[in-house]
Amino acid sequence: xxxxxxxxxxxxxxxxxxxELRCNYSYGATPYLFWYVQSPGQGLQxxxxxxxxxxxxxxIKGFEAEFKxxxxxxxLRKPSVHWSDAAEYFCAVGASDGGATNKLIFGTGTLLAVxx
Amino acid sequence: xxxxxxxxxYLIKTRGQQVTLSCSPISGHRSVSWYQQTPGQGLQxxxxxxxxxxRNKGNFPGRFSGRQFSNSRxxxxxxxxxxGDSALYLCASSLARVGGGVDQxxxxxxxxxxxx
Numbered sequence: 001x002x003x004x005x006x007x008x009x010x011x012x013x014x015x016x017x018x019x020e021l022r023c024n025y026s027y028g029a030t031p032y033l034f035w036y037v038q039s040p041g042q043g044l045q046x047x048x049x050x051x052x053x054x055x056x057x058x059x060i061k062g063f064e065a066e067f068k069x070x071x072x073x074x075x076l077r078k079p080s081v082h083w084s085d086a087a088e089y090f091c092a093v094g095a096s097d098g099g100a101t102n103k104l105i106f107g108t109g110t111l112l113a114v115x116x
Numbered sequence: 117x118x119x120x121x122x123x124x125x126y127l128i129k130t131r132g133q134q135v136t137l138s139c140s141p142i143s144g145h146r147s148v149s150w151y152q153q154t155p156g157q158g159l160q161x162x163x164x165x166x167x168x169x170x171r172n173k174g175n176f177p178g179r180f181s182g183r184q185f186s187n188s189r190x191x192x193x194x195x196x197x198x199x200g201d202s203a204l205y206l207c208a209s210s211l212a213r214v215g216g217g218v219d220q221x222x223x224x225x226x227x228x229x230x231x232x
Contacts, residue, residue, distance in 0.1 A: 032218040043120075043206055043223040051218075090159065094218025102149050102210050102219050103172045106159035 002027045002095050006107035013081050014115045021076040021110050023091030032094030033074045034104065035065055039087045047089075050074060061085070086114045118142065120209050120224035128230045134195040137227045141188050141209030147171070148190040149221060150182060153204040162205075165190050166212050194229075202231045 003026045013019055025031055032051055036044040048059025055067040065076045074091060088111045092104040121140045129135050141148050149172075150162040161174040165184035182192040188209070194201055204226045210219035 034220075036223075041225075043225045044208075046220060046222070049220055092159075095161075101172045102147050102164050102208070102212075102221055103161045103174070104149075104151075104159075104218070104221065105161070106151075108158050 002031075002093055002105050004091050004093050004105055004107035006089075006091055006110050008110045009108070010111045010113070012113040012115060015083050016080050019076075019078045019081045019085070019112070021089050021091075021112070023074045023076065023107060024072050025074065025091075025093045026072065027093055027095075031074075033065075033067060034092040034094070035059065035063070035074075035076050036090045036092060036106075037087050038090065038109075044090065047076070081112075081114055083114045083116065086112055088112070120207055120222055122205075122207050122224040122227050124227060125225065126228045126230075128232065129197050130232050131197055131199060133197050134193060135197060135229060136191055136193045137205055137207075137229070139190045139192075139207030139209075139224060141190070141207075142222055145209035145211055145222070146188055147210045147212040147219065148184055148188065149208045149210075150190070150192050151206040151208065152176075153206060153226070154200075154202070159206075162192065197231045199231050202229060204228050 005024045034049045035047040050067045088109045091107040095103040123138045147166045149164040153159045164172040168184045179195045184190045206226045207224045208221035210221045
């Protein structure tokens with residue numbers, strides 16, 4: 001069965017420092033991978049997605065992620081964190097078995113705190 | 117374009133009651149998915165509707181049901197509410213793929229349901 005693991009429940013970084021949030025997935029075929037961000041009381045906003053092609057994908061707000069098939073990972077990175085980046089981040093895999101579906105399987109999330 | 121809208125934003129019910137939540141997708145989007153978010157279970161897929169048909173279903177009891185109308189608007193219903201149904205219910209819409217794969221989904225702000 002498909003699954004997503006985010007090993008870090010909570011991360012604290014200083015403003016201006018670099019950030020890497022880890023995501024590992026379990027999926028038999030080429031996965032559809034997503035990173036979403038959720039601010040308190042809000043819905044989910046898509047940061048970036050990987051469907052195929054270049055394994056380094058750029059997203060909004062200066063985020064990027066790298067798909068590594070050999071490690072079953074899709075880690076999210078940002079070179080310099082801003083205080084407004086404090087939020088919860090979710091990695092998700094699209095659970096397609098070849099047919100059309102929009103079912104997403106989410107990781108448990110990583111709560112990011114930013115210190116001034 | 118207006119985003120995904122969900123009504124109501126907040127709802128308080130008592131055990132045993134039933135509730136109906138509404139979701140209006142982005143104009144032109146034909147697929148609507150529903151997710152439940154709780155602190156204990158995280159984000160879990162409920163079901164997806166496309167062209168008024170349920171295309172995929174998560175692992176939830178039959179008390180949870182949904183439907184989609186010809187204008188792509190969707191409703192979900194929970195009957196015989198339990199305390200454990202307290203959650204943020206998120207709706208997501210997407211353009212529907214003709215072939216296989218997973219679309220990019222756009223989430224609404226959610227409906228916060230509290231069951232007393």
